[in-house]
Amino acid sequence: MLIAKNLTKKYGNHVALNRLNLTIKEGEIFALLGQNGAGKTTTINLFLGFIQPSEGTVSINNIDVVENTHETKQHLAYIPETVMLYPNLTGIENLEFFSALAGFSYSQEELGSFLSKAGLQKKAHQQNLGGYSKGMRQKVGIAIAIAKNAKALLLDEPTSGLDPKASNEFSEILKELSANGTAILMATHDIFRAKEVAHRIGIMKEGNLVSVIEAKDISANELEQLYLQTV
Ligand SMILES: Nc1ncnc2c1ncn2[C@@H]1O[C@H](COP(=O)(O)OP(=O)(O)OP(=O)(O)O)[C@@H](O)[C@H]1O
Numbered sequence: 001m002l003i004a005k006n007l008t009k010k011y012g013n014h015v016a017l018n019r020l021n022l023t024i025k026e027g028e029i030f031a032l033l034g035q036n037g038a039g040k041t042t043t044i045n046l047f048l049g050f051i052q053p054s055e056g057t058v059s060i061n062n063i064d065v066v067e068n069t070h071e072t073k074q075h076l077a078y079i080p081e082t083v084m085l086y087p088n089l090t091g092i093e094n095l096e097f098f099s100a101l102a103g104f105s106y107s108q109e110e111l112g113s114f115l116s117k118a119g120l121q122k123k124a125h126q127q128n129l130g131g132y133s134k135g136m137r138q139k140v141g142i143a144i145a146i147a148k149n150a151k152a153l154l155l156d157e158p159t160s161g162l163d164p165k166a167s168n169e170f171s172e173i174l175k176e177l178s179a180n181g182t183a184i185l186m187a188t189h190d191i192f193r194a195k196e197v198a199h200r201i202g203i204m205k206e207g208n209l210v211s212v213i214e215a216k217d218i219s220a221n222e223l224e225q226l227y228l229q230t231v
Pocket residue numbers: 011014015016034035036037038039040041042043
């Protein structure tokens with residue numbers, strides 16, 4: 001569970017995030033939409049403990065991120081726009097390395113099964129990351145989340161630059177993770193993907209979460225109209 005209470009981030013006089021109140025429950029996918037500079041990445045970085053709040057609190061599974069950054073990181077997986085992995089290691093070696101960093105030791109069979117669950121074709125497991133497409137790298141990122149048994153997954157524009165098929169596959173994997181109880185927060189510019197994958201959608205403007213919609217209550221076209229009227 002991800003909780004922000006009155007979460008605020010200021011840079012000097014500039015309010016990047018203003019009194020955000022948000023709870024994302026186990027198994028829920030929440031998509032954040034908003035123009036450049038609206039505060040989406042700031043929100044994600046606060047949950048990650050990369051930056052400190054100016055006011056308010058942020059917690060993961062009821063553990064305060066500021067007070068226990070190290071502990072909350074163990075519950076988290078993070079997929080940025082470009083997943084940073086070692087180009088000279090294979091998919092399975094990268095997964096082994098990042099699982100070990102998180103304190104997990106898995107057999108080659110287990111590591112392979114996580115990569116397969118994340119949708120990576122078997123023949124790619126033993127290939128160097130340097131030759132992977134963006135979609136394949138994202139899948140290794142997902143496999144790391146599975147290997148860590150992450151309770152929360154944070155994604156910053158994960159489907160930007162993915163082709164429609166890769167993007168669709170990625171959405172399906174996110175749905176599977178949510179069905180297994182992972183709380184997912186995803187910042188995106190892709191309105192249609194947000195509608196397709198998320199349970200709830202928030203629209204941010206100038207640091208404020210101005211609208212929260214249940215995805216099932218709105219069509220993709222209505223969401224686009226609402227977005228354009230809001231931002
Ligand atoms: N380190 C920083 N110093 C000063 N201002 C910052 C800093 N980081 C972010 N900001 C400001 O905070 C605001 C929110 O930025 P943020 O990156 O969260 O937006 P975003 O919604 O993720 O945008 P994008 O869609 O471009 O990724 C912006 O006005 C940005 O200029």
